[in-house]
Amino acid sequence: MENLVQLFLQSILNNNIALAFILGMCPLIAISTNVKNAKGMGLAVVLVVTLTAMINWPIYALLKSTGTTALSLLVFIITIAATVQILEMLLDKFFPKLYNAFGIFLPLITVNCVVLAVSLFFVRNNYTFVETTIYSFGSSVGWLLAIVLVAGIREKMKKVSDVPRGLAGKGIVFIVLGILALAFIGFTGLSFFR
């Protein structure tokens, strides 16, 4: 149990998937112009990442038992695309309110590297099913945290700061991300149980 809590907190803070592994940057930079959109995108990512990792785990076990792990990339990406598509249709049908809130972000998620990366990482780390679930949920929450932080800073920055012309727009986001990543390095070696 302690192990799982540790894994969860570490995947949010120590090994933040956006700030330590530098994944999911394209949507993070494109959608972090205001906090509301960032939250929508982040929540959609949490939903999709957790779901696809849980679906991909048994599929990978099946691939392993038949000795066709070379195909895992192809299979994972199809699972992800299919899950996103089905999720979009289900939300549209049964939860129209939710669909309106983050429906537009769903198609974009297929090309978010976080989704595929989490599936590849659980393979590399040999996680069990429960660990995979916790890890995928933690990582996506970490990504949500990162995008909301960046969006908040960008919103404030637009009002008060005078950014050099060459850095305006997307350039300055990298500097912001760099400072945030530096701050997150402070969590290195953080252990919650002794």
Next chain:
Amino acid sequence: MKLIRLKYTKWFNVLKDGLSKNNPIVIAVLGICSALAVTNRVENAIAMGLGVTFVVMASSAVVSLIRNFIPTKVRMVTYMVIISAFVIAVQMFLGAFFPLIEKSLGAYVGLIITNCIVMGRAEAYAVKNPVKYTLVDGFANGMGYTFVLVSIAAIREILAFGEILGYALPLPAGWVNWTVMTMAPGGFFVLGVFIWVFRELSKHYEVTE
């Protein structure tokens, strides 16, 4: 005379667009994840850049070949399948001939699939253009990407390890390696400054509202 005429051909313009005017990383800000995650060593950057170039060229060519048969509704999934087939090929190639590089790139080789450049070129260019221009476009974009990757990796490797491609540089005594450059923040800062310099030089500014 021939050189002047060359400047006005479509071939030349497609090539120039990808390399500088619409450089995928610096101007369009795409494909950042891999650009930062693998650039702490120059050799990794070269391997990654060439891998992406190959995948972009091959997948764009295939998409362009079958562009009239792909139903618009399922085009994204079609791209995905085509791209992942080539990425698996790259992964197996690296694993067989350069196992050390494959190991240090880790999961990032597989993540070429979700590199927005590959998908972006398929969607924005390959579905509308004949194969011959698609190949040039793929090459130009791949090279634009590789160029930025290698430059960033060179800066980071010099500062972080005091060497380049494994050869030690004649640095002044008392030089301290910048450990931060091997980690994520170093990548962010170097890319940020790189974009700044590139945009100042090319006078390509982003208009903000």
